Every structure is written in structure tokens, then in C-alpha cells.
Amino acid sequence: MIENRPVVEAVGRLLWPERTRVTELDRKLAATRIEHERAEGRCPDAEVRLARVRQATTQAELDSAVAGRSGSAVPPVLEAAPRVGLAVWCLVTLADLAVYLTLGMVSGQWDEPWVLWPALGGGLLVLGLWSMRERDRRMRLGE
Template identity: 30%
Template sequence: MSEERDENSLFGRLSWPEEQQAPEAAKEQANLEKEQARAARTKAKTDGVPVGLLTTRRVIAVVWATVCGIQILIWGLVSIIGGDLAFPWWLWTVGGGGLVVGGLWLAIGSAARKRRQAE
């Protein structure tokens, strides 16, 4: 009986495991290098500010802008249907919420600037 190694068969993979581990180790090393490169790109993009904080900032800004848009739309419809220009009550939300969202953007931006200057 000749001992031909058929690496594609199940028996070939089971009988020669040391040869099969090398590609797995190489794949694991490649995955590790990809993960490290992705982490470096993320850190460079975010200037060291946690990604969750940046995402939260964006979500809050989008929610605020959406609420303001809906309120302005409702105010416009009330003014058109009523035939009179109604008091712009939406200014309270736009102004107050804008200050909060703007303060949040400045605070996170200043943290990123401080980290950049420290490096």
C-alpha cells in the first residue's frame, strides 16, 4: 500500500494535522494584523475620543434636527390653516436644544484637540 497524502480528503487532513495548522496560524496572524490596522485607523480617525461618544453625539444631533424640522412643519401648517402667522413656539426647542447640541460638539471637539496637542 502506498502512503500517498491526499490533503484534500478527510483522512489526509486527519492524518497530517501538523501540515494543516500552518495555514490556520497564518490566517490567525493575518486576522490579528488586520484588527491592529483597523484599530490604528479608528484611533487616527477619532483622535483618541471613544467611538461610542462620537456616535452618541451624532445621534443626539440628528434627533434634535428631526424634532426641530417636525415642529417647524407643524407650525407652518397651523399658520397656513389658521390664516394667521402663529407665534414661533418652536424657537424654544431650536434655541435650547441647539445650545445643548452645540455644547456637546464643542466639548468633544476640544477633548480631541487636547489629545492631538498632547501627542
């Protein structure tokens, strides 16, 4: 059987960064980034940030600690918007596909694949929501 755990973890990190548990590798990478900034003289509060990195339990907390911020990286509404949009897009696309297939089987005539247009349009909207959330997250973290 093929092990798909890395795929599940990657999707989980993408969909739920505020719930994703931090691994030791994540902590080491964050600490290295802070140490690099301290060596360049850009991080006067490195000890405080390193202590917060050690205490971080979720990816969102780790991102805030690395950036030197004390608050949450992204508001909950903005965090949930891409997930809600993705769920609605999937449901609408599946419903459109069911209608298209049912009409084609009942009538025996297969029209042009009109179902692609709503699927592409909805996909672009979800992509826009996702990029808006990531842009806001990067602006809040000062990257």
C-alpha cells in the same frame, strides 16, 4: 454643474474623523509637525511616530500617531454622541416646523415664531456635545 466634493469631504471629516481616509497631504503635514518637534528637541521617538504616520489609514489614527499615543483618540460613545444629537435635533426641529406651518395654514393666524426657541435650544445642546467631544479629543492628544 457645480462640484461640491470639497464640501462633502469637509463635512465627512467633521462628522466621521474615525472613518475619514488620510491623504498624502495629511501625512506630509503630520510628518512636518513631527520633524519640527524633533528639531526643537521635544520629540525623542520621532522615528516611531513617523512610521505610524506612514501606516495611518484614518484621521483618528493619524492624530494618535502625531501625538505619540497608541490608543484611540476618542471613545466610540463620545464620538457618536454629537451625531446622534444632531440627528435628533434635526428631526425635532423639522417636526416643530411642520406643526407650526400646519397650524398657521389651518387657522389662518400666524402666531409668533415659537418654533425658533426649541430649535435654538436644541442647537446649543448639540453644540455643547460637539465641543465636549473636541475638548476630550484635544486633552487625549495632549494639545
